[in-house]
Amino acid sequence: MLTQKKSFKKHLQMIMNKNISKIVQLPLEGGDSLTGKTSLGETPILKLRLFFKDDEVSDVIVKCKSSKVILNGIKLLNYEKSWKLYYALARYHRILSFDGSFLREIAFYNKIRKDLRQSLPFVYGTYQNKLKNQYMIVMKEFSKVEIPSKDLVYRVLDSILPFHISFYGKKELVTSLKLNYYSIKDYQKSRPLIRGLFEKFGNENVIYFKEYLPYLMNFIDTIHEKREELREHFTLTHNDFCPRNLFFNGENIVIYDWELSAYGNPEHDLIEYLSFVLHEFSDSEVYDIMEYHREKLFSALNINMRKEEYQKILEFNISEFIVNKLSVYRRAGKFFKLDFIEDLCVNSARLFGLIKRNTGLK
Numbered sequence: 001m002l003t004q005k006k007s008f009k010k011h012l013q014m015i016m017n018k019n020i021s022k023i024v025q026l027p028l029e030g031g032d033s034l035t036g037k038t039s040l041g042e043t044p045i046l047k048l049r050l051f052f053k054d055d056e057v058s059d060v061i062v063k064c065k066s067s068k069v070i071l072n073g074i075k076l077l078n079y080e081k082s083w084k085l086y087y088a089l090a091r092y093h094r095i096l097s098f099d100g101s102f103l104r105e106i107a108f109y110n111k112i113r114k115d116l117r118q119s120l121p122f123v124y125g126t127y128q129n130k131l132k133n134q135y136m137i138v139m140k141e142f143s144k145v146e147i148p149s150k151d152l153v154y155r156v157l158d159s160i161l162p163f164h165i166s167f168y169g170k171k172e173l174v175t176s177l178k179l180n181y182y183s184i185k186d187y188q189k190s191r192p193l194i195r196g197l198f199e200k201f202g203n204e205n206v207i208y209f210k211e212y213l214p215y216l217m218n219f220i221d222t223i224h225e226k227r228e229e230l231r232e233h234f235t236l237t238h239n240d241f242c243p244r245n246l247f248f249n250g251e252n253i254v255i256y257d258w259e260l261s262a263y264g265n266p267e268h269d270l271i272e273y274l275s276f277v278l279h280e281f282s283d284s285e286v287y288d289i290m291e292y293h294r295e296k297l298f299s300a301l302n303i304n305m306r307k308e309e310y311q312k313i314l315e316f317n318i319s320e321f322i323v324n325k326l327s328v329y330r331r332a333g334k335f336f337k338l339d340f341i342e343d344l345c346v347n348s349a350r351l352f353g354l355i356k357r358n359t360g361l362k
Helices: 006-016 068-077 083-096 101-111 114-119 149-166 184-199 202-221 223-229 267-280 283-301 307-336 341-357
Strands: 020-026 045-052 057-066 123-128 134-140 235-237 246-249 252-255 262-264
Touching: 006 020, 006 045, 006 057, 006 123, 006 134, 057 068, 057 101, 068 083, 068 307, 083 184, 083 307, 101 123, 101 134, 114 149, 114 252, 149 235, 149 252, 149 267, 149 283, 184 202, 184 223, 184 307, 202 223, 202 307, 202 341, 223 307, 267 283, 267 307, 267 341, 283 341, 307 341
Parallel strands: none
Antiparallel strands: 020 045, 045 057, 057 134, 123 134, 235 262, 246 252
């Protein structure tokens, strides 16, 4: 076991700056990640009770990961062992955010500004080996949000908006925080992979997306051109902004798991979160939520954007989410029998329709 390794205890003692007499592994409460479940025998998320030699006791969460995450992700998505899909994944998986995810989160926690840390888990410290192919993050124990989505949604947006506002237009973050950033060329080259993943669902796509399917297939063919049409409207995004990565700590919402963080449209986070909770809301409530994010973001940054331009941004992000990120969720769902996938598909199709109709957006 990882907890029995001398090196593991040594790194923990260094991070906590205390001598540890005993380590007890506690059961997780549903906080393990999809990637973690395919970690080839390693446990990426540990809940530990640390007994120190000064008689103090602390419960901590330890997150471990290595460069194997790329191979694990490819294996997960290619569970039928198709050579054609394997080739596309091996060559173009960067568009799926696998690259560097094992290093990105440690860079984020080490470099993020102090004034934004109230929305992050408390991190005692981090460890990264000399080869930079493994890391460990030790953070304070926290509990999962249990408040119903309807009562929580505006607080969730208020937790992510400071990141969208603070880092808007700061492209230098891409290097310093090791963020994902996808160029027009990345989208152009990745079309065979995106198309392959999406088309694997065949009849399911017809059921979920119906009259939108021709648009979505054309979107994949022209995704690089659609990307080029967008104005320079980029900031730090979480890029995995869903209820699974939101936790409650007193009055604060804690945003967890920044390993996929990207430099992109802030509306991506809005759309991804809504795709998980949309069934809780009426159409008019959804438009109100979207307008809340737009108004707070644009007011803080003094942005004056024509409705047509904003519409393009929304359409790109919901379409890109469906053909890219949702395809990853759906493939993972086939492997792990995830019970939220059907709701996620129905919600994203409905959100696509709301955005295309645009009747409630200002």
